[in-house]
Amino acid sequence: MPSITEKSYETTPSINVAFIGLGVMGFPMAGHLAKAGHQVCVYNRTTAKAESWAAEFGGSWAPTPAQACKNADIVFCCVGNDDDLRSVVLGETGAFNGMKPGAVFVDHTTASADVARELYQLAKEKQLGFIDAPVSGGQAGAVNGVLTVMCGGEPAVFDKIQTVAxxxxxxxxxxxxxxxxxxxxxxNQICIAGLVQGLSEAIAFGERSGLDMYAVLDVIGKGAAQSWQMDNRGKTMIENKFDFGFAVDWMRKDLGLVLDEAKRNGALLPVTALVDQFYAEVQQKGGHRWDTSSLISRLKP
Structure with missing residues (x-):
């Protein structure tokens, strides 16, 4: 897969931005910002990845988050979890220590609502804006520049970052x-967990019944059962192909956040809790990096 698929970008004024975290999502996301004409400085824990990004997209890189953010009007971030986020935001070399008053920090990490509220308050004390902005669409969405971004924060701050993102x-x-x-x-993750388990059971049931599941999915995909998961994962589930996509380890991290939040707000999530345990079984089978559609592997001989 290419690092990015170039697209038609809206003409907007070029500004200084920083991007922290150049994983499978951050690398192409920062690339799209550079291709759109913004001046991008990146930081990554592994310096070689930052150097590679700068060589490909013509931006610059810095050895610490604080230095990467020094001149940025907007700082984007996409790292692994709450602890990773705190490690690049807080402290002497953290992003908040390098950002200028009035700059905005946009966090694309899938993290807890608690850490979002915590960092929002700290940012406010430092006269910084903060938007929590996790994304959906996976690596392909990042490469193609078609992610769905879900934001929390103050409307005036959101208005500053909407066009740039x-x-x-x-x-x-x-x-x-x-x-x-x-x-x-x-x-979003609750919906996906239930959908993938339902699709897994449906395909396994159909196969045991002797049906041509390619034909069945083609038919029912034109009706009420249609979903993104069916359109994009149905055939690969039939073929037992899981070496791509959104990893089981990542999904379990996300579902852990969901279940922790449910304990606080009192929501009942019996199906989500069950599917989380099914993913634990997939991990035990060695499927840590398999796509989430590998739930079906539990149901096949």
């Missing part, structure tokens, strides 16, 4: 106060 977004929407973006991403 469009180069890698299909939709970017403010859903409420700080933390609302992370909560919306949890809703």
């Amino acid at each position: 469009k180069p890698y977004s299909r939709a970017i929407t403010l859903l409420g106060e700080p933390g609302a973006g992370q909560l919306a991403k949890m809703v």
